[in-house]
Amino acid sequence: MKIGDIRVCIIRVGGTNCDAETKRAFEDLGARASIRHLNEVSKRRDLLDYHILVFPGGFSYGDYVRAGAILAKTVMSRIGKEIRLFIDEGRPILGICNGFQILVEAGLLPGLNGISDYPEAALATNIPIGYRCMWVYLKHEGDGRCASTWLIPKGRILRMPVAHAEGRFILSSEKDLERLIDNGQIILRYCDENGEYANGRFPENPNGSLYDIAGICNPDGTIFGLMPHPERAYYGWQLPDWTRIGRPPKYGDGRLIFESIVKHVAKKF
Amino acid sequence: MRYVARVEVSLKPGHSDPEGETTRDALVELKYPIESVRVSKVYEIIFEAESIDEAKVKVEEMCRRLLANPVKDDYKYSIEEV
Numbered sequence: 001m002k003i004g005d006i007r008v009c010i011i012r013v014g015g016t017n018c019d020a021e022t023k024r025a026f027e028d029l030g031a032r033a034s035i036r037h038l039n040e041v042s043k044r045r046d047l048l049d050y051h052i053l054v055f056p057g058g059f060s061y062g063d064y065v066r067a068g069a070i071l072a073k074t075v076m077s078r079i080g081k082e083i084r085l086f087i088d089e090g091r092p093i094l095g096i097c098n099g100f101q102i103l104v105e106a107g108l109l110p111g112l113n114g115i116s117d118y119p120e121a122a123l124a125t126n127i128p129i130g131y132r133c134m135w136v137y138l139k140h141e142g143d144g145r146c147a148s149t150w151l152i153p154k155g156r157i158l159r160m161p162v163a164h165a166e167g168r169f170i171l172s173s174e175k176d177l178e179r180l181i182d183n184g185q186i187i188l189r190y191c192d193e194n195g196e197y198a199n200g201r202f203p204e205n206p207n208g209s210l211y212d213i214a215g216i217c218n219p220d221g222t223i224f225g226l227m228p229h230p231e232r233a234y235y236g237w238q239l240p241d242w243t244r245i246g247r248p249p250k251y252g253d254g255r256l257i258f259e260s261i262v263k264h265v266a267k268k269f
Numbered sequence: 270m271r272y273v274a275r276v277e278v279s280l281k282p283g284h285s286d287p288e289g290e291t292t293r294d295a296l297v298e299l300k301y302p303i304e305s306v307r308v309s310k311v312y313e314i315i316f317e318a319e320s321i322d323e324a325k326v327k328v329e330e331m332c333r334r335l336l337a338n339p340v341k342d343d344y345k346y347s348i349e350e351v
């Protein structure tokens with residue numbers, strides 16, 4: 001498929017943010033991206049006209065009940081059928097920040113036993129408590145199977161910002177963590193600028209996340225959720241030090257995520 | 270029949286509660302020598318059901334489907350006819 005034919009659906013509801021940045025990132029790569037309100041997508045039932053589905057950042061429905069919970073349940077109740085078909089066909093889904101919380105609350109991630117009716121993980125309140133808006137370093141752990149990161153070499157250190165109060169990834173048991181590791185589902189881990197894992201240490205690990213987890217995918221590698229915001233690190237001029245570094249790069253590390261997902265679709269479909 | 274359910278969702282024992290810890294520190298600052306604080310959320314839900322048994326089934330479903338995340342939350346509830 002030509003990149004120009006790829007259609008991206010960015011779901012918006014009250015409280016969504018960075019949907020415009022996400023759209024611009026996909027458009028810069030040549031894909032056709034639309035920001036669609038969930039009400040419209042549920043009414044027209046046209047999700048399957050798209051090749052990539054994105055849940056962007058924000059505070060959907062005011063983060064009431066738990067971050068992402070309301071939108072997750074609403075999506076699954078209204079267009080769950082289309083979402084299941086979307087996943088069965090291997091079309092990629094990306095969840096950024098609140099989008100990651102949504103994918104977890106919807107039972108789509110980690111997906112240890114397929115799509116689950118109840119969450120198998122949680123993004124709990126940050127430790128130390130508080131809303132953290134800061135730049136972090138991430139180590140790419142993927143082995144090339146994740147549709148959203150396959151272009152990034154394993155071990156590459158990426159720099160992106162986080163902005164959240166509930167990003168502490170937790171699981172029910174140690175066994176589930178072992179399964180995630182064995183399945184190669186842990187894609188991004190918080191580290192320092194030299195690539196040393198944060199080991200839970202703040203501020204390198206900004207939220208106390210288990211095993212320094214910043215992003216995971218499902219066992220098939222088609223669904224990917226991450227707490228950092230790649231769309232806020234897409235262009236070189238979005239980097240915090242771009243005026244101080246002599247010749248800033250044209251693009252930031254966030255571009256690699258969008259490029260991976262778009263090129264995956266172009267190759268596969 | 271009309272029922273009111275009071276659902277309390279709290280973190281499972283052993284799960285850290287940064288909000289509770291911060292609140293405890295603030296209360297200690299105010300010279301209350303307290304040991305710990307745990308924060309929970311209460312939902313008061315008014316709804317229709319045929320019987321108390323059906324009401325219980327409905328509330329149980331609400332908790333499992335939306336109000337609690339089984340990885341970190343416990344829930345308990347009481348139901349009364351109104």
